Amino acid sequence: xxxxxxxxxxxxxxxxxxAMGAAVGFLSGMFGIGGGFLMTPLLIFLGIPPAVAVGTQxxxxxxxxxxxxxxxxxxxxxxxxxxxVLLAGGVVGSLSxxxxxxxxxxxxxxxxxxxxxxxxxxxxxxxxxxxxxxxxIRAARGGRVTPRRKHHSWIHGLPFKVRxxxxxLYISVIPPVLVGYFxxxxxxxxxxxxxxxxxxxxIYLLRMPTNVVIGTSFFQIVFVAALTGxxxxxxxxxxxxxxGFLLVVGGVIGAQYGVRAAEKMPAEQLxxxxxxxxxxIGMRLGYDLVSxxxxxxxxxxxxxxx
Amino acid sequence: xxxxAAALFIAFLAFAAPACAxxxxxxxxxxxxxxxxxxxxxxxxxxxxVEAARPGSRALNRDIIVVVQGPSRxxxxxxxxxxxxxxxxxxxxxxxxxxxxxxxxxxxPLEVTATPETLxxxxxxxxxxxxxxxxxxxxxxTLQILPPDEERAFWKALIRNKxxxxxxxxxxxxxxxxxxxxxRATVDIPAKVPVGLYTAKVYLxxxxxxxxxxxxxxxxxxxxxxxFLYRMAHTDPLLYGMIAVLVAAFAGWLASAxxxxx
Numbered sequence: 001x002x003x004x005x006x007x008x009x010x011x012x013x014x015x016x017x018x019a020m021g022a023a024v025g026f027l028s029g030m031f032g033i034g035g036g037f038l039m040t041p042l043l044i045f046l047g048i049p050p051a052v053a054v055g056t057q058x059x060x061x062x063x064x065x066x067x068x069x070x071x072x073x074x075x076x077x078x079x080x081x082x083x084x085v086l087l088a089g090g091v092v093g094s095l096s097x098x099x100x101x102x103x104x105x106x107x108x109x110x111x112x113x114x115x116x117x118x119x120x121x122x123x124x125x126x127x128x129x130x131x132x133x134x135x136x137i138r139a140a141r142g143g144r145v146t147p148r149r150k151h152h153s154w155i156h157g158l159p160f161k162v163r164x165x166x167x168x169l170y171i172s173v174i175p176p177v178l179v180g181y182f183x184x185x186x187x188x189x190x191x192x193x194x195x196x197x198x199x200x201x202x203i204y205l206l207r208m209p210t211n212v213v214i215g216t217s218f219f220q221i222v223f224v225a226a227l228t229g230x231x232x233x234x235x236x237x238x239x240x241x242x243x244g245f246l247l248v249v250g251g252v253i254g255a256q257y258g259v260r261a262a263e264k265m266p267a268e269q270l271x272x273x274x275x276x277x278x279x280x281i282g283m284r285l286g287y288d289l290v291s292x293x294x295x296x297x298x299x300x301x302x303x304x305x306x
Numbered sequence: 307x308x309x310x311a312a313a314l315f316i317a318f319l320a321f322a323a324p325a326c327a328x329x330x331x332x333x334x335x336x337x338x339x340x341x342x343x344x345x346x347x348x349x350x351x352x353x354x355x356v357e358a359a360r361p362g363s364r365a366l367n368r369d370i371i372v373v374v375q376g377p378s379r380x381x382x383x384x385x386x387x388x389x390x391x392x393x394x395x396x397x398x399x400x401x402x403x404x405x406x407x408x409x410x411x412x413x414x415p416l417e418v419t420a421t422p423e424t425l426x427x428x429x430x431x432x433x434x435x436x437x438x439x440x441x442x443x444x445x446x447x448t449l450q451i452l453p454p455d456e457e458r459a460f461w462k463a464l465i466r467n468k469x470x471x472x473x474x475x476x477x478x479x480x481x482x483x484x485x486x487x488x489x490r491a492t493v494d495i496p497a498k499v500p501v502g503l504y505t506a507k508v509y510l511x512x513x514x515x516x517x518x519x520x521x522x523x524x525x526x527x528x529x530x531x532x533x534f535l536y537r538m539a540h541t542d543p544l545l546y547g548m549i550a551v552l553v554a555a556f557a558g559w560l561a562s563a564x565x566x567x568x
Contacts (some may be wrong), residue, residue, distance in 0.1 A: 004345040004497070006532040007539055009348045009499045051567040052550075059554040066558025071565070106446060108384050108395045114391075226551045233547025237539050241550045242343075248554050289392045296387075297463030302380040304398050 007240035008052045008152050009267060014246060016046070021250020025064070028251065029258025030265075031274045032068065032214050033059045034221060036192030039247065041118065041281060048243070054101070054191030055238030056247070058229035061193040063248040064274050065221040072215025079166040079212045083219040085173050086180035086198075090224040093184025098231045105236070108300075115285050117190060122282030125196055130275035136268040142237060167208045167216075180220065188228045193221040196278070307331070321461030325478075328368075329357045330520045332508045337522070339495065340529025346473075350374070350524065352506055353490040369412060369419045369511040371392045371430060372491045376407030376473075381437075381459045395555045396445045399452065399460040401437035406500035407473050408432060410535040411480025411491045427518065430509065432465055432474050472496035501526050 001009045021040055028035035029142045036057050045054035059185045072078050151156040158172035185192035203210045208216070233239040262270060332354030348389060381404040387396035412419055416431055426434050440460070442452045451458075468474040473496060481491040493506075504524040509516050520554055528536050539546045 002346045003343050004341060004532060004533040006528060010499065059550050062551050062554040063558035063561070066555045067562045067565075069414075069557065070562040108382070108398060112392075117388075140549055190407070210497075222555070226555065229551045229554070230544065230547035233539065237543055239539070239547055239550050240537055241546070241553070244550055244554060245557075248557045252557055255561065256565065277371060282466045293386055293393055295467070296385050296388070296393075297460065297467065298384050298395070299464050299467040300382055300384070304384040 003242065003246075005048075005240050005243050007056075007237065008243060010047065011255050012046065012048075012243070017243065017246040018044075018250040021037065021060070021247040022254035024060075024247075025251030025254025025303075026258040026261070027254075027274075027277070028064055029255030029260075031258075031270065032262075033195050033211075033274070034064050034193030035289075036061045036187075036194075036195060036226075037118065037122065037190065038144040038277070038281065040114075040191040041285060042093045043243075045113075048081050048240075049238075050114055051101075051232075051236055052240055052243070053103060054189070055229070055236060056116070056244045057191035057231035058187075058232060059239065059241075059244035060247040060251055061187075061191075061225040062229060064220060064251055065193055065195075065218045065225060067255065068218035068254070069215065072218055074179065075215070077212050077215040077217045079164055079208070079216045080219070081162075082164045082167050082176060082206075082208065083216045085162070085176045086216070086220045087223055089177035089180025089182075090184035090187075090220055091227060092255070093181035093186075093223050094188045094228045094231065095183075097185035097188025098228070098235055100185065101232075102235055104189075106138075112289075114190060115289055117180070117285040119289065121197065122278045123286070124242045125200065126278030126282055128229075129271055130279065133153040133268045134274060135204075138270065140268060149258040152167050157204065165207075169206070169211055170206065171206065180224075184228075187221075187224055192262075193225055195221060201221050216260050238301075311480070328359055328510060328512070328517060330356055330508055330510050330518045331355050332506075332520050332522065334506055334524060339498075339526045341501065341526070341527065341532055342422035342530045343532060345497060345532075346430070347499070348495045348553060349508075350493045350495060351490065351492060352508070353488070354366040354508060354520075355457065355487045355489070356510060367513045369414060370479055370483075370489050370491075371410065371412045371416070371419060371509040371511065372493070373430060373507045373509070374407070374409040374493050374504060375405050376500055376504050376526070378405045380404070383463065383464050385460065385463070392425055394445070397442065397450070397452070398401055399440045399442045399457060401440050402460075403436075403438045404464065405435060407467070407495075407504065408435060409477070409493045410471070411475075411477040411493065413479070413481045413483065413489070415478035416476075420511055420516070424514065424516070428509075432469075432476055433466075435460070437464075442555070471498055473498065473500075495526070501528055 001014045004011045024035040024039045040053050040057050044050050104113045149154050158174045160173045161170055162173050163170045183198045187194045195217050199213055202213045229239060310449040337352035380400060380402050382398050382400045384395040384398040410431060425431050429436055440457055442450050444450045465474060475494060481489055483489045504526055505521050506524055507521040510518040
């Protein structure tokens with residue numbers, strides 16, 4: 001069954017979109033991620049204009065991060081103070097990301113920018129996670145415990161120190177604001193929540209305890225994604241509410257099964273699997289960048305000359 | 307020389323005796339196409355008759371050309387070039403007025419219907435579309451002047467692209483005569499069609515010269531909920547964006563409420 005998308009201006013199969021939403025929702029429930037980095041490339045492969053794919057994807061990120069944040073709220077595993085600091089950076093980052101997006105679209109390099117950023121992040125983070133989880137699996141088999149290094153880094157020398165009670169940290173607000181800003185910018189350009197960058201940054205850079213990392217990340221993403229969605233709508237008219245609704249419905253259903261499936265798998269193997277998925281998508285997008293396109297020319301509607 | 311003389315002669319005949327010329331009567335199956343949620347493209351039927359000036363006159367060498375054209379908008383064609391392994395959009399050419407849709411059907415292939423000069427003068431045929439004066443830009447956004455044959459390559463690429471999307475259609479033999487005077491043509495409207503005011507133009511040709519034309523409007527617009535949403539996204543984008551986000555947030559809350567109950 002086909003449905004016409006009012007903003008993307010093309011018909012799509014309802015079942016395809018629901019299935020895509022469910023598949024990505026399954027993975028997002030399984031790994032505790034937003035799934036935006038999977039969905040945006042899929043939508044672009046499907047022929048949805050990149051701007052609409054990115055803009056619409058933010059609504060799906062809002063839905064899945066609300067679910068995630070609420071679950072962590074009941075478990076009291078959100079550091080609201082840290083979330084607020086990250087959010088402050090995220091808001092500014094999202095706004096600058098929107099304008100960067102507009103600028104890149106105007107000079108015709110937005111597709112390239114989206115692809116390059118995806119390839120870069122997917123391969124780097126995928127490789128890092130893969131190495132880390134393989135080491136963890138090996139260590140678990142060998143019975144050794146990898147020692148967790150805890151040393152003072154340059155971060156502790158920065159000013160504006162604040163105590164984050166729930167994270168048991170006393171650090172400068174500069175690194176979390178910068179992390180928030182950076183992830184906010186990426187989220188606006190890539191149509192992702194940015195959890196897959198935010199979470200490693202929180203663990204390895206800010207050294208937050210793992211039990212509050214995911215909840216705090218979700219809490220922060222809810223607001224950044226909401227802002228990004230509204231701004232994409234205002235600046236680019238690129239949010240397709242019908243497409244977004246179908247993705248959300250599929251995602252919500254898929255996530256339920258994903259969460260249950262994750263309970264049956266050990267954490268290290270789960271992470272290795274996620275790393276493999278990230279690497280595969282990165283490689284696919286990277287191949288598209290270097291392989292000769294079937295048609296060197298592309299046509300788009302130009303902005304009316306003012 | 308001979309051809310021009312003949313053309314002048316026939317033009318003179320047509321001009322001198324308009325009352326004697328054959329005339330067209332046409333209509334469309336629909337004058338309004340509403341794009342609703344189940345829209346996956348449609349077909350428009352154009353039908354008409356040639357009213358002979360003198361009853362009983364034999365219709366020899368008579369041809370019909372049907373051109374359905376969509377609203378014109380500025381379009382940019384970009385060409386990718388490989389820069390250190392990666393394919394990057396490099397040069398671009400912008401045409402100020404490119405029809406978003408152009409379908410042409412005729413009783414016989416265009417080449418045998420009329421001379422290339424006639425077709426070109428009347429801008430009939432995909433090759434004869436006039437997109438206005440193109441402006442070329444380099445990758446850094448500066449204006450540049452491309453040699454005509456290179457610019458031609460961009461224009462050919464645009465036509466190729468539109469053909470691939472089913473937006474530029476050429477159907478030689480797409481107009482069929484039913485008997486002496488009645489004719490019909492079907493025109494495919496694909497799903498990705500741009501919205502706006504279309505014109506369906508019908509040309510009647512006798513011995514390669516146009517003796518009558520008639521044009522009728524066709525509106526293709528979004529209908530129902532699609533129209534409402536599209537309008538709102540453009541006239542009230544802030545409210546639209548907030549609703550989109552709130553609906554998503556509500557769905558997320560609903561999901562967690564359902565999960566908590568289990």
